[in-house]
Amino acid sequence: MASTASDSLEKRHHRKPLYVFEAPVRIWHWVHALSIVVLAVTGYLIANPLPSIGGEASEHFLMGNLRMIHFIAGYVFAIGFAVRIYFGLVGNKYSRELLYLPVWRREWWRDLFGEVRYYLFLQRDPPHSDAHNALAQAAMWFVNILVGVFMIVSGFALYGEGLGLGTWADTWFGWAIPLFGGSQQLRMLHILGMWLFIVFSIIHIYMAVRADIMGSQSSVSSIISGWRTYKD
Amino acid sequence: MPSRETFYEVMRQHGITRRSFLKFCSLTAAGLGLGPEFAGKFAHALETKPRTPVIWLHGLECTCCTESFIRSGNPLAGDVVLSMISLDYDDTLMAAAGHQAEELLEQTVEKYDGQYILACEGNPPLNEDGMYCIQAGKPYVEKLRHMADHCKAIIAWGSCASWGCVQAARPNPTRATPIHKVITDKPVVKVPGCPPIAEVMTGVITYMIAFDRLPELDRQGRPKMFYSQRLHDKCYRRPHFDAGQFVERFDDEGARKGYCLYKVGCKGPTTYNACSTVEWNDGLSWPVKSGHGCLGCAEDNFWDKGSFYSAVTNFGAMGGAEASADKVGGILAGAAAVGVAAHAAASAVSRIRSRNSEEVRHD
Amino acid sequence: MTETTSANGFALDDSGQRVVVDPVCRIEGHLRIEVNVDENNTIRNAVSTGNMWRGLEVILKGRDPRDAWAFTERICGVCTGVHALASCRAVEDAIGIEIPRNANSIRNLMMLAQYTQDHLVHFYHLHALDWVDVVSALNADPAATSALQQSISPWPKSSPGYFRDIQNQIKRFVESGQLGPFANAYWGSPAYKLPAEANLMAVTHYLEALNFQKEIVKIHTIFGGRNPHPNWLVGGMPCSINIDDTGAVGAVNMTWLNKVSDIINSSIAFVDQVYIPDLKAIASFYKDWLHGGGLSGKNVMAYGEFPAIANNYTNESWMLPNGAILDGDLSTVHDVDPRDTEQIREFVTHSWYDYPDPDAGLHPWEGITEPKFELGPNAKGTKTNIEALDEGGKYSWLKAPRWRGHAMEVGPLARYLVAYARGQEDIKEQVDSLLRDLDVPVTALFSTLGRTAARGLECSWAAHKMRTVYDDMMANIKAGDSATANMQLWEPETWPADTRGVGFGEAPRGALGHWIHIQEGKIANYQAVVPTTWNASPRDPQGNIGAYEAALLGTPMADPEQPLEILRTIHSFDPCLACASHIIAPDGQELAQVKIR
Structure with missing residues (x-):
């Protein structure tokens, strides 16, 4: 424990700025974030509609528009996801960190627990990492990959219900409906997925900002410029 | 055992003319959602089968x-x-x-x-x-x-x-x-x-x-x-759903105007059945048309999907605990927010403390 | 033991030949009847067994009380809606919700439509073939049938040609060799007494009634969206009324109301011009077959039904009154209070359930149930291949409900006897007129035929009552009241934390009660005691026998191989076993561990 802390202490004084987030990753990050905000807001309002509006039905298309925006944002989310996976294969080594968790590496586990200890104030400095620390990597993998895949599958399965039997969405994703216990059940799980994204976002933003304030590396600016810089 | 008669023979014996027999066939074919070309096949089948x-x-x-x-x-x-x-x-x-x-x-x-x-x-x-x-x-x-x-x-x-x-x-x-x-x-x-x-x-x-x-x-x-379709897909109240016009509670103004029943728990959006097209009792009406949301009775295990009066329902898998997606999610998000706030406060305290200790050391 | 006397005074003798009827067909659900006949083929012992259990009350535990109507409605699809109504009443009683007048009228209309349709279907499709010989109809003279029809009713479908067509249909059906539901029955039995012409008339109406019954229930479709299993609502009815404003197509509007009115008219016409004349014609040939009285001449009971005043469930309001008659004493009618824990109690000594005190009786609010399937020591066969049951041990999935310790008969005849004894004019007039027409004394009512006749009279009464209720509702709407639901106490936050309620009334088959205990907005306990449980109940620890068993005693059988007489009497109760046998009273105990196959 002591050695880990001194190691990182040792390293951080000799860091030059590092180009971590390549442009496609940065663009994806912000597009992804935007699509999640839009999906969450519209999705929530589809499940829990606003107070009823009066007048003729023909004068309004509120739910219709919300659903349309949700679907468009869903496409953005899914296509972005596919592009990001592709770039993970061809991009720099940091871009690959999101695709899998190196659970077979002892150091990874050591770093993970080191991060946990750091955030529990049991350890003064975090283990060193360039792009994603082990804890962040685990959280991102769980939410963005695992829950993300579930949201894409369930989302298109539910979308396919409206497109109809035999359409591409039904053919590719319709199997998910009986698998998860029917349409209503899948909708509820889809909503729960949204909440997991919201929980992730809260923590993610907090940690990014906190890292900027308290940590030794740049954080928020890195995902804008791509460069990881180090304080003194 | 006497030989079995075909359906057509029985109908003829019942005094039904060939003309009305064929009419029956085309009506039935249409009723099944099949094209007119099926009426002939239908008639042939019924004429030759016991x-x-x-x-x-x-x-x-x-x-x-x-x-x-x-x-x-x-x-x-x-x-x-x-x-x-x-x-x-x-x-x-x-x-x-x-x-x-x-x-x-x-x-x-x-x-x-x-x-x-x-x-x-x-x-x-x-x-x-x-x-x-x-x-x-x-x-x-x-x-x-x-x-x-x-x-x-x-x-x-x-x-x-x-x-x-x-x-x-x-x-x-x-x-x-x-x-x-x-x-x-x-x-x-x-x-x-x-x-x-x-x-x-x-x-x-x-x-x-x-x-x-x-x-x-x-x-x-x-x-x-x-x-193959949800009630929602062919519901005559669908325009009100798309417009955002809902019954907020039973017998309110929206109910009297025939607004969408989604907010009072209609399961039409997740239920596959022919109610909104074939309708019930000679096509007279169906649950949504009479003012009550769909219970989802054609869906697997619809009894364990939570309240019949809420659009966002419980998870069947979660046993007896009352847990809707929004409830669980809201609690998780709330907990995350509280946790973040607490952690931020603790971070600030720890930072001040470490600064103080550094200052002490510098002294 | 061979000869004994039951606690309620019926002589039993199980020494003769044992006859088993399982399944009893043309009923709802699964029922088994075993009887012993003496050397003259007269029934001297009878055993009634409920053959199924579904455990709905276990399932209801912990759920939202506002959803309970939908679960309990699925107790029975034949008397659809009656459990939903009892359930809504129970929840409203527990929480203190008052329903609007229109909702009361709509509920009455739906329930009356249910009575009319259910009684009609019972008579023609579940009961008539016990009296009517389909095959004999082939020998009828259509002209004579036409003359018979025209002499008893103004019903327009009565030409000789019409009856000839129907006769030809039946003939060809029979000649096809595929007899379908009419195969292997008891045609030609000496127990059938109708002349061929009456048989043809009745078979014709069997087909007409099959086509007509689906019209009556359209009242459910209009107010509840469909039938079977229309929708209900705690606090009123889900169908809004909108006769003036924009969007009238989205609610009960003038065209719907007109449709209801038309259905009422055609129902009255069919019942009064087809059902009632057929009933009288058939009864006149069986006047000397006055078996099957059983408990009806002794103990009968009704909770009351059709509140004329919304939210008032007392005799001030009931159109069919509440009351119990003991020992055939029509001069004293006792009040029945489902809340009184001394009055209604259930026993399980002979039921496949277990109590800590096996011979105790428990009020539905305090019930305990653990299924316990075991056969008595004298049963024949094995656990999964029962040849004969032992009525000395446990022998039914039904509990034995008792009123102040007495086995009671419930149903249309019980309701009519209570109303008659209470001196209710409309009922008295109907009954007296029928007795006059058939030239039989009032005691003739205490019989299988009496039960069947009371059901017919009630069907007519219900059809006419729809008109009264409809007119009341229209007057109320005219006065400016179009409310159909009271949503003030809809949210569970507005409810008392711990409360109990009872919803009671009369299903077509008899007295029906639902007892509910709500804690923290959830169902803590739910119990239903239903008509067929009263009628088909097994014996109790005091040795009282139930209505089915009592009614079979003393009936001579023409041929014990052909259980026609048993079917007649059992069918006269209109059994509904899905209703009767779901009974279980959860009190927080887990079910007994059952073997997994």
Whole structure:
């Protein structure tokens, strides 16, 4: 424990700025974030509609528009996801960190627990990492990959219900409906997925900002410029 | 045994002209959602085929499927029973009882081995050696297995036979089990609903008899012609949903104006059935049209999906705990926010402390 | 033991030949009857067994009370809606919700439509073949049938040609060799007494009634969206009324109301011109077959039904009154209070359930149930292949409910006797007129035929009552009240934390009660005691026998191989076993561990 802390202490004084987030990753990050905000807001309002509006039905298309925006944002989310996976294969080594968790590496586990200890104030400095620390990597993998895949599958399965039997969405994703216990059940799980994204976002933003304030590396600016810089 | 007559012969003997017979065929074909070219095939099939024997068994159920069946207006249930099929066993309607009734089962197995349709209403309980449903002193499941062994195909009437329905709702004390989980070696056509729509029932059975094949089924074994769309897709209140006009509570202004029932729990958006198109009782009305949301009664395990009066419902999988997606999610997000705030405060404190200690050290 | 006397005074003798009827067909659900006949083929002992159990009350535990109506409605699809109504009443009683007047009228209309349709279907499709010989109809002279029909009713479908067509239909059906539901029955039995012409008339109406019954229930479709299993609502009815404003197509509007009115008219016409004349014609040939009285001449009971005043469930309001008659004493009618824990109690000594004190009786609010399937020591066969049951041990999935310790008969005849004894004019007039027409004394009512006749009279009463209720509702709407639901206490936050309620009334088959205990907005306990449980109940620890068993005693059988007489009497109760046998009273105990096959 002591050695880990001194190691990182040792390293951080000799860091030059590092180009971590390549442009496609940065663009994806912000597009992804935007699509999640839009999906969450519209999705929530589809499940829990606003107070009823009066007048003729023909004068309004509120739910219709919300659903349309949700679907468009869903496409953005899914296509972005596919592009990001592709770039993970061809991009720099940091871009690959999101695709899998190196659970077979002892150091990874050591770093993970080191991060946990750091955030529990049991350890003064975090283990060193360039792009994603082990804890962040685990959280991102769980939410963005695992829950993300579930949201894409369930989302298109539910979308396919409206497109109809035999359409591409039904053919590719319709199997998910009986698998998860029917349409209503899948909708509820889809909503729960949204909440997991919201929980992730809260923590993610907090940690990014906190890292900027308290940590030794740049954080928020890195995902804008791509460069990881180090304080003194 | 006298030779069996074809459906057409029986109809002619009933004084029905060829013209009205053909009209019946085209109406039925149209009623099944088939094009006019099918009317001819339908007529041909009915002219050349003897009446197919049907054995109608009852397990744990409430007989709502039989009651629904006899509400059929097109074709009339009486015509189906007397002219289209040969209903050789149905304990709810048959004149015989006791061993005279049970003999008919054996006669059918002997005479029509592999040729009869087995129509199952209700399901067998498997707990207590099956003795939660006793017929002729034996467990119902034995009778079901025996009759299934010799049948050509099975129709699972209603949600009991298709999914398990109310007696299989949590905690399913009798271990009531849907037909396809007990009989795995015969084709099962699921006709879910609690009960199914009368014309859907007669439509499915006349299709099987007229074309001598199973209707095309979806992933879950339901005839596509009736179960491929959600009620929501063809609901006449859909414009109000799209506009954002909802009934907020029963008998409010929105209710009187026929607004969408989604907010008072309508499960139309997640329920596959023909209610919004075929409608009920000769196409007169259906639940949403009468002002109550859809219960989702044609869906698997609809009893355990939470309140009938909420759009966002519980997870069936979560046992007895009341847990809707929004509730669980809201709590998680709240906890995350509180945790973040607490952690931020703790971070600030720790930072001040470490600064102080550094200052002390510098001193 | 061979000869004994039951606690309620019926002589029993189980020494003769044992006859088993299982399944009893043309009923709802699964019922087994075993009888012993003496050397003259007269029934001397009878055993009634409920053959199924679904455990719905276990399932209801922990759920939202506002959803309970939908679960309990699935107790029975034949008397659809009656459990939903009892359930709504129970929840409203527990929480203190008052429903609007229109909701009361709509509920009454739906329930009356249910009575009309259910009684009609019972008579023609579940009961008539016990009296009517289908095959004999082939020998009828259509002209004579036409003359018979025209002499008893103005019903327009009565020409000789019409009856000839129907006769030809039946003939060809029979000649096809595929007899379907009419195969292997008891045609030609000496127990059938009708002349061929009456048989043809009745068979014709069997077919007509099959086509007509689906019209009556359209009242459910209009107000509840469908039938079977229409929708209900705690606090009123889900169908809004909108006769003036924009969007009238989205609610009950003038066209719907007109449709209801038309259905009422055609129902009255069919019942009065087809059902009632047929009933009288058939009864006149069986006047000397006055068996099957059983408990009806002794103990009968009704909870009351059709509140004329919304939210008032007392005799001030009931159109069919509440009351109990003991020992055939029509001069004293006792009040029945489902809340009184001394009055209604259930026993399980002979039922496949277990109590800590096996011979105790428990009020539904305090019930305990554990299924316990075991056969008595003298049963023949094995657990999964029962040849004969032992009525000395446990022998039914039904409990034995008792009122102040007495076995009671419930149903249309019980309701009519209570109303008659209470001196209710409309009922008295109907009954007296029928007795006059048939030229039989009032004691003739205490019989299988009396039960069947009371059901017919009630069907007519219900059809006419729809008109009264409809007119009341229209007057109320005219006065400016179009409310159909009271949503003030809809949210569980507005409810008392711990409360109990009872919803009671009369299903077509008899007295029906639902007892509910709500804690923290959830169902803590739910119990239903239903008509067929009263009638088909097994014996109790005091040795009282139930209505089915009592009614079979003393009936001579023409041929014990052909259980026609048993079917007649059992069918006259209109059994509904899915209703009767779901009974279980959860009190927080887990079910007994059951073997997994």
